[in-house]
Each structure stands twice: as C-alpha cells, then as structure tokens.
Amino acid sequence: MDQFATKGSDPSFLTIEQWARKIEEALERPNVVGPIRNIRDDDRREFDAIFIGGGAAGRFGSAYLRALGGRQLIIDRWPFLGGSCPHNACVPHHLFSDCAAELMLARTFSGTLWFPDMTGRTTSIKEVVDLFRRGRTGPHAVMNYQSKEQLDIEFVLNASARILDAHTIEAAGEIFRARTLVLALGSKPIRLNTLGRDLHGIHDYATLVETLDREPGEAIVVVGGSKTAVEYGCFFNATGRRVIMLVRDRLLKLINDGETRTYAIDRMREQGIKILEGATVSAILGDAEGRVARVVADTPSGELEIATDFVFQALGERPRSRLAVEALGVAIDDSGAVVVDEQLRTSIPDVYAVGDLIGAPMEMFKARKSGAYAARAIMGEKVSYRPSDWPDFLHTHYEVSWLGLGEEEARARYRSVVILKMPPDNPNGLDIGLPASDRTMLYAMAHPHMSGFQKLVLDGKTRRVLGAHHVGYGAKDAFQYLNVMVKKGLTIDELAEMDELFLNPTHFIQLSRLRAGHRELRSL
C-alpha cells in the first residue's frame, strides 16, 4: 500500500509527471499498485465527512469543506480524482465535438483553399479514441497533484468503499469513521434491453473509450436523441460514416426554442445524418463471431433492417444508488436518484448525497455546486440549494447554447414579445452570411446558410431579456455570465450600453443598440 506522509515531508511528494506514471500503472494493473493513500498523520481530528466518490461532486465538496477548516476523506475506486468527466464523459465528448467541427469545415471546403481533398475519405474513430486515452492521464495527474499539494485533500484511491453504517466505511482493508457521510457515486449509462444487447460492437460513452478494439465500419446506428446521442452521432458522421439515429421520441427536444432547434437539426441532416423519430430498436442481430451485423428497428413507416457493425447507445444515465440503498436504505425516486432536501441531506440522518447521484440536471456545474453546498451544510452553514434557471448547451457539429425562455413559451406567457435575431426572416430565400464571427467566417463567405443562428427574446413591456439562443461557435462562455444578468433582470437598454468586442459571436449587444432607442420596442 502506498503511504503518503503529511505535506512538507518530502518522501510523499510526487511531481505531476510522477503522478501520471503512477496513474497509468494503476489503471493497467490496479492490484499490483494497490490503494493510494494520502492521510495526514499530523491531524488527529475525527473526519467531518467521508466522501464516497472523488468525481466533480466529491472533490469540490472536499475542497470546500477543507477550506472551511474541516477534515475530509475521499474514497474512490479509480486511482485519480476528478471522476468520470475527464476519464470517459465530458472531456472525450469535447474532443469528439472539436473533431466534428474541424471535420465539417474540412469536408465543406474539401479540395479548395488550403484544404485537402476529402472526397471518399473516412477518418479513423479509433485513432481519436486512442489519442484521448493517451492524453487523459495528464489532467488526472494534475488533479491528484492539486488535490494533495494545494487543496490539502485527504484520500484513499484505487480502492472501493464499503458502507458499514452512516458513519463507518471500509476501504483498502481499513475502517474509517466520520461525523457525516457524503455519497458522491455518480451515474452509469442506461443500456439497451433488447435481443442481441451483449454482441460485440455495441458501445456507450464509457465503453467507447475503454474497450474500442477495431475501427467501426461504414454505417453506425446511434440509439437515443438527446445530448450524448447527438454529440457522438455528429462526430461519427463527420468522420465520413453513414449515421442513422433511432430516436424514440423527438430529437433534441431539450432545445426550447423551435427555430433554434430546427436550425440545429437541419444542419445535421444536411451533413447526411439520417434521423428516424418515433423509432425503437427491436433486436440486434449478430454474425458467426458474435459481432453486431444488423439492427432491426420499429419505425413509424414499418420495420427496418440496417446493416452495421457498430451501435452506439445513448439512452441516458442512471444514478449509481444501489450501494447506498442496500447498505443504508436511503430513499430514491423512480429514476434511481437519491432523494435529498435543499441541504443535500438524504432520508438517513448524517448522510448527504451530491452530483449525478441525486438526478437531473446531470451536469458539472450541479455536481460541483452540490458538493460545495453539502460541505457548507456539514460545516454548520445555513444553505439551500436547488438548481434552477441554469444556462445550457450541447454540441452538434456546432455549439448550441441557450438560456431562459424559447420564443414559443415566451409568447404563451407574455403579451408583447419582441425578437432580435439573425439571420432575419428571409422570404426571398437569399442565403445570408449572418450571424458571422470567429470560426464561422469561411462559412459566411462561401456557404452563408452555415454561419449560424441566434435569437434574443425580450418582453416589450418591461424591456427585459427573457431568453437567448445561439448556434455557432464561441458563445457558450458569454451565456454563463449572461444568465446571471438575465436572472437579475437584464434589459435591452443595459445590453445596448455594453461595449462589444467586434466581431462577437452573439451580436446581442449591437442588435440591442439598434432597437433600444424605440420607446415601443420592435422586433428585428
């Protein structure tokens, strides 16, 4: 067992490079490396909390609790802190989405300007996956280094936790006791429950990066219609493959503005993705070697058989609550999420739950914030946390960002809705290269309709912003700050008063300035 002494005594110190090597080794041979233990021997206090799970929720909760002067311990079965986001979820998703955007550009301008001829070329998915697997250790190492050397977090890694009671955990052959327990166990992908579900060649976001052992063929079936399905589907498509999406309900129904959703989906179709809504998988048929050969789907126009050797399932995630239910009997809801109050307390005294384990929204901001709020509650602060009105985004080949109300909901709730948008409605059909900004300039000049879409929804009476929507690149950052201002009552006049940096991706400031002079606001 690896023992780190207290901070300051050199034998325990690992550089980021040494951490990287240790993590690699532990991922390859977990039992040989054994538990990685960082417990201070200069602090004899009882732990205020043991966090089971050192993902975003457990790590941020731990850092916050430590900063407040408390003592914490993280136990995680992986040899690194940070959890699924940098290991198999968000970070590969962003790599794949970056590739999708780059490849769409390369294919659109294939053989022109400085772009190579992409005609008939399929690019490797496996090479990108392998690239990710080689590259992910660096961020893992930074998180271990930062947690130990800079945040003073105590941990036992590469060791599963067993819950004995609400104050006692067994891990790495040791018993640990704490005043409270924080469950931060995350979620896992929901898998298909159809005939053939165990055939080789069926992947989800986790197995794709862990076990992909050969290059997918020319056709890929994606099952699902929300963020992960679309993000991975667009990447597969951008590599030059035929992608067929089987969507049980409606594609991307989480985008709450109709025109924005339509723009995003139209571009996906234009890139060649076949989208079948109202379609479900009835069976997956294999070949003699046990590999996927065909997918049988029920669609509104009848049964369909698709030849493929690769199925990507993206049916959502289920909170990993079984361990806590079996050991403690914590209450869960129908989705398997641990039920918590606004202090993140579960149904069992002194047991808290955070992150994906407590259900939607399963996003990083909620994981990190709920961890920090639980820490504050444990350290005696009066807190209340219930996520609401957060900005959101996803990737197609583009970035799609939104906040507040879509136009339809705004019109249902307000009498004088005003819309500022680009491109404007264009009955004559002229292909307009606006909005345009960094990363869409080439489209704006050569394929104008591909240069994005944006919309600001306003209440004409109060002049307040009700919602904002964007398809393009580079607006996401603005949305996280804009959302705070919108919640505080941002008006068109305040937007018009800001100093924009030309050529900004959302154009909201200059559009507002064009209209703010009107006493009676008008759409644009």
Ligand SMILES: Cc1cc2nc3c(=O)[nH]c(=O)nc-3n(C[C@H](O)[C@H](O)[C@H](O)COP(=O)(O)OP(=O)(O)OC[C@H]3O[C@@H](n4cnc5c(N)ncnc54)[C@H](O)[C@@H]3O)c2cc1C
């Ligand atoms: C494909 C995909 C893309 C995503 N992209 C984004 C994005 O772009 N932006 C965004 O905001 N969110 C994104 N998310 C969501 C985000 O990844 C999660 O919300 C976040 O990682 C949840 O953090 P967590 O700490 O709750 O769980 P996790 O990070 O999963 O941490 C749980 C930890 O518990 C540990 N554990 C489990 N069981 C045990 C045990 N018995 N003993 C010890 N340890 C245990 C695990 O090893 C793990 O480290 C994405 C999710 C997916 C699936």
